[in-house]
Amino acid sequence: MAISNTSVLIKRSTTTGTPSTLKAGELAYSYVSNTIFIGTSSGTGVINVGGQYYTSQIDNATSTNTSSTIVKRDASGNISVGYITAAGISVSGLTANTANLATYASQLQTPQYFGAYGDATAANVIFNGTANVELGFTLATVNSNVGAYGNTTSVPTITVDAKGRITSISNNTIATSFTVLGNTGSGTQAGAGTLTLEGNGTGITTTVTGSGGSETVLFATDSTVARTNVSTVGAQVFNTDINIPTNNMSVGGTLNVTNLFVSGNLIQTNATQTLNVNDPMIYLASNNSGDVVDIGIVGHFVGPGNSGFSHYQHLGFVRDYNDKKWKLFSNVSTEPTSTVVFDANTIYDTIKVGGVDVSTGNITAVNSISANTLSLANALTVANGGTGATTFQTGSILVGNNTGALTVLANTGTAGTYGNSNTVLTVTTDAYGRVSSIASNPIAINASQINLGQLSVSNGGTGAALFYQGQILIGNGAGNLSQLPNSSFTVTGSAGTNSTLTSLSVDAYGRTTAATFSSISGLTVSQGGTGLSTATTNGITYGNGTGAFGVTSSAGTSDQSWSNQILTVTNLGVPVWSSTMDGGVF
Numbered sequence: 001m002a003i004s005n006t007s008v009l010i011k012r013s014t015t016t017g018t019p020s021t022l023k024a025g026e027l028a029y030s031y032v033s034n035t036i037f038i039g040t041s042s043g044t045g046v047i048n049v050g051g052q053y054y055t056s057q058i059d060n061a062t063s064t065n066t067s068s069t070i071v072k073r074d075a076s077g078n079i080s081v082g083y084i085t086a087a088g089i090s091v092s093g094l095t096a097n098t099a100n101l102a103t104y105a106s107q108l109q110t111p112q113y114f115g116a117y118g119d120a121t122a123a124n125v126i127f128n129g130t131a132n133v134e135l136g137f138t139l140a141t142v143n144s145n146v147g148a149y150g151n152t153t154s155v156p157t158i159t160v161d162a163k164g165r166i167t168s169i170s171n172n173t174i175a176t177s178f179t180v181l182g183n184t185g186s187g188t189q190a191g192a193g194t195l196t197l198e199g200n201g202t203g204i205t206t207t208v209t210g211s212g213g214s215e216t217v218l219f220a221t222d223s224t225v226a227r228t229n230v231s232t233v234g235a236q237v238f239n240t241d242i243n244i245p246t247n248n249m250s251v252g253g254t255l256n257v258t259n260l261f262v263s264g265n266l267i268q269t270n271a272t273q274t275l276n277v278n279d280p281m282i283y284l285a286s287n288n289s290g291d292v293v294d295i296g297i298v299g300h301f302v303g304p305g306n307s308g309f310s311h312y313q314h315l316g317f318v319r320d321y322n323d324k325k326w327k328l329f330s331n332v333s334t335e336p337t338s339t340v341v342f343d344a345n346t347i348y349d350t351i352k353v354g355g356v357d358v359s360t361g362n363i364t365a366v367n368s369i370s371a372n373t374l375s376l377a378n379a380l381t382v383a384n385g386g387t388g389a390t391t392f393q394t395g396s397i398l399v400g401n402n403t404g405a406l407t408v409l410a411n412t413g414t415a416g417t418y419g420n421s422n423t424v425l426t427v428t429t430d431a432y433g434r435v436s437s438i439a440s441n442p443i444a445i446n447a448s449q450i451n452l453g454q455l456s457v458s459n460g461g462t463g464a465a466l467f468y469q470g471q472i473l474i475g476n477g478a479g480n481l482s483q484l485p486n487s488s489f490t491v492t493g494s495a496g497t498n499s500t501l502t503s504l505s506v507d508a509y510g511r512t513t514a515a516t517f518s519s520i521s522g523l524t525v526s527q528g529g530t531g532l533s534t535a536t537t538n539g540i541t542y543g544n545g546t547g548a549f550g551v552t553s554s555a556g557t558s559d560q561s562w563s564n565q566i567l568t569v570t571n572l573g574v575p576v577w578s579s580t581m582d583g584g585v586f
Helices: 052-059
Strands: 007-009 011-013 027-030 035-039 046-050 112-116 120-127 154-160 166-173 177-181 186-190 204-209 216-221 295-302 312-320 325-332 397-399 407-409 423-429 435-442 472-474 482-484 490-492 499-506 512-519 566-569 575-578 580-582
Touching: 035 052, 566 580
Parallel strands: 007 580, 011 027, 490 512
Antiparallel strands: 027 035, 035 046, 112 120, 154 166, 177 186, 204 216, 295 312, 312 325, 397 407, 423 435, 472 482, 499 512, 566 575
C-alpha cells in the first residue's frame, strides 16, 4: 500500500526471543534474539527468516583463526584453519598448523573393535581404518545327533526351532506288511504286494480311483440289491424288476414306490394307523369283467358278547352285483367276499335318517321324505333338525330357545313414515332391537316461556323489546343482552410525516377513544434513530449503547494525491483516523 505519510509497524518484543505463534504471512521481530520471524502457511508456527543476529555473523566473517566466526577466503583465495581432526578429508587449498591432519587422514584417531556373539560367535578384531576386518564365525551347537537318517524301513522325526535350526532328529521303524481281515478268513499283505478288493458278483461292486498313493476304493450295490439303511444312503431306485417268489417282504419303514404291482392275493399291513393317498379316487374291481363281483368297503370289529379274533363282526358299504344296488350293513358275522349275495334281510342292522329308522327296505334313492314320518304336523324337534312348531304367523320372526322349540315373535305393527321439520320422534324398542312403538311430537313454544312479550335468553331470545340504532349488544351470562352506548374519539395534536403517536386510549370493548400526536425533534436510539441532530461532514458514526451515536472527525487532507488515512481504534475501542498501522507486541 503506497502511503507515503503512513507508518506500518510489525509485531516486536523486548522480552521474548521467539514468538509462540504468528498468522500466515505475519511478520515479527525480537530485540532479544535479534531475529525476524514470519508465520507458517498454516498459521500454526513460525519460521526464522533473518535479522541483525545473522547479518552481524556475516559482517564479522574473517580469514584469520578467530573463534565463533564465519570463515572466509583470504586475499589469495585460501582458507586458513587452525586444527582439523578428521580422517579422509581432502585438504587441498588448506593450510594446517599441526601434523594431525596428515596423520589422521588415513586412519582413525581412536581404533575400534569388531566381534560377534549369540548363535554365531567370533573373536574381536581391532580396526583403525588401515586394514580390512575379517571375522571367523563359530556356529552354536543346537543338535548333537550328527549323522544320516531315514532308509527303506524307517522315517525320521525332525524338530525345528523358530530360527529354522534342527534341534533334534530320530528314526522311526515302519511296518513292511499288514494283516487283512474279513467277515471270514484272514491274511498278511506285504508292502510291495497287491491287495485286491472285489464284490461277490451278485449285486456288490468295487471301483478304484486315484493314483500315486491316493487311491480310493468305493463299494457299491447295483439296482438288484435291496438295502435297509436308506436313511443314510438316500432313497433306493430299482431299475429292474424285484421278484420275491417264495419268501415274504416286510417293510418296517417308509416304502416310496412309483408303481407297485403285487401278483399275490393278499396285501396285509399290521398296526397301520394312517393311510395317506394323494389320488382322490380309489379304484376297485379293475378286473370286474361282466359285472360279476360285489364292490365296496368293508371293516370288521369284535361285536358285543364275542371274544377272540375268530368272531369278527363286519360292517360296510357295498354295491350288490345281483340287483345293482348300494347297501349299508353292520353286525354281519359272515366273512364278506367279492361274490357274497347281500339280500335285504341279512345285510342291514339299523339305518336311520334324521332319527327315523329306514331299515325295513332298501335305500334306492333318498329323493323325498314320507309325509307321514317327517312333516310340520308331527313337529320335527330341534334336536332332529326341525323347529318344534307346526304353524308360523305370516311375517313373524323365529327366535332360538336352546334345544326347545323355536319362539315365534309377532309383528310389532310400526310400519310407516314418521317425523318432519316441525316434530321430534319418541321411539320405543323391544328386547330384540325391534321398534315396538313410535310417535311424532310437534315442536311449539308455550306461552309460559314468553315473559311480557320478550323472549328470554334461555329460550333463544335477547330479553329486550327495543334496541337503539347503531348500538352494540353485549352478552350478560343468562341475563338480558345489554346495549353499549356510542363512544367518541378525541385527537390531541396532529398527525404528519414528522410526528409520532405518543398515546392511544382504548376502552374495555376494544374501541379507540383518544390519540395524541407529537412532533419528532430527534429520533432516539430506542426509537430506531441515531439520537443525533447533526453529524460531522465525512465523519463515520459508531454505536454508543442506548445513547446517541458517536461521530468521528473527518480524515486529514495531507498527501491526498496518493491515499486517504486509515480508520483504526484506540485502546478504548473508539474509532479514529490515523496515519500509523501498528502490529503490537508479543
